[in-house]
Amino acid sequence: MxxxxxxxxxxxxxxxxxxxxxxxxxxxxxxxxxxxxxxxxxxxxxxxxxxxxxxxxxxxxxxxxxxxxxxxxxxxxxxxxxxxxxxxxxxxxxxxxxxxxxxxxxxxxxxxxxxxxxxxxxxxxxxxxxxxxxxxxxxxxxxxxxxxxxxxxxxxxxxxxxxxxxxxxNWKNPFKEANTKEMPFKIKQNETVPVQMMYQRKKLPYNYIADHDLQILELPYVGEELSMFILLPKESSDGSGPLLKLEKELTQERLNEWTDR
Missing domain, CATH: 3.30.497.10 (Antithrombin, subunit I, domain 2)
Incomplete structure (x- = not known):
């Protein structure tokens, strides 16, 4: 880098x-x-x-x-x-x-x-x-x-x-349009809205960070030179804001380490 x-x-x-x-x-x-x-x-x-x-x-x-x-x-x-x-x-x-x-x-x-x-x-x-x-x-x-x-x-x-x-x-693993369906998307603790969600079942580069109860998914593009990374902290039952904790503690070193295959 x-x-x-x-x-x-x-x-x-x-x-x-x-x-x-x-x-x-x-x-x-x-x-x-x-x-x-x-x-x-x-x-x-x-x-x-x-x-x-x-x-x-x-x-x-x-x-x-x-x-x-x-x-x-x-x-x-x-x-x-x-x-x-x-x-x-x-x-x-x-x-x-x-x-x-x-x-x-x-x-x-x-x-x-x-x-x-x-x-x-x-x-x-x-x-x-x-x-x-x-x-x-x-x-x-x-x-x-x-x-x-x-x-x-x-x-x-x-x-x-x-x-x-x-x-x-283009995604290396394209989403089939036929598999897109309406599902609830959570926008707040007790509020969801119906949205069209893409769906696929596939083995993809994935990491779990226990300290942050965080799932990380890599979606590579064709050629695998570029990828999209999705970071999803698990929502806590008491609503204590795991996303805020992640935002505060996200550093370059952690990001590099967490997304390293």
Whole structure:
């Protein structure tokens, strides 16, 4: 695992922990790599105390070639594969009357393949928002629409750093559509909703962690280069929140150990 992959995982877990504490009721769906990629481009233009604080928040160790590592990671992610589609796209949208340092623009292009698109934030912020959303939609095969909600850019916006991730893969062990059936899905201690659940009976990579009463299932994609991991803590009869315990105690080392075949 490269230094930047390690940093990204540490940041992802910390971010997830922070968000789950802030929003204890709702579901959370995030792409930590998108966030760390965009913030790494910001970090590229930061100096002094700001740079030091960003490095700390993003778990970057100071003085390392963070951006060269990101360049390699981006290249690895975007390298063509016969068994899946995975791509990461970055772009800068800058106010056309603002002056950005050429060194910064050259570096974002070199390390993040992010070109600068000049737009009129001052005169037409809504049109700029629509243009950014349209680019993201295009990069994600029309899956992510309206990334930026109304009001997220305005006449004071000078620079928007945008990242889009797209993935499409087929399961190594596909779920048969005929086996999908309606089953109860528990959303709270005493509340369930009926949902369409996929079903298969198969021998798959699995782990049980007794300390956390935790089941871990690996669902590999075709080619087995990539997998989805599902972590399911057993619900306690007293409702004492095993998920909260897991969220608090999840570390990179534990995750690596638990998902090691």
């Amino acid at each position: 490269s230094a930047v992959s390690s940093s990204n995982t540490a940041f992802a877990l910390e971010l997830f922990r922070t968000l789950s504490q802030a929003d204890s009721v709702g579901n959370i769906f995030i792409s930590p790599l998108s966030i760390s990629s965009a913030l790494a481009m910001v970090y590229l233009g930061a100096k002094g105390v700001t740079a030091a604080q960003m490095a700390q928040a993003l778990s970057f160790s100071s003085g390392e070639g963070v951006h060269a590592d990101f360049q390699k990671l981006n290249a690895d992610i975007n390298s063509p594969s016969a068994s899946y589609i995975l791509k990461l796209a970055n772009r800068l949208y800058g106010e056309n009357t603002a002056h950005f340092l050429p060194d910064f623009l050259e570096a974002t292009q070199k390390y993040y393949q992010a070109d600068l698109k000049t737009v009129d934030f001052i005169g037409a912020p809504e049109a700029c928002r629509a243009a950014i959303n349209s680019w993201v939609e295009q990069q994600t095969e029309n899956k992510i629409k309206d990334l930026l909600k109304p009001g997220t850019v305005d006449t004071d916006t000078r620079l928007a750093l945008v990242n889009a991730v797209y993935f499409k893969g």
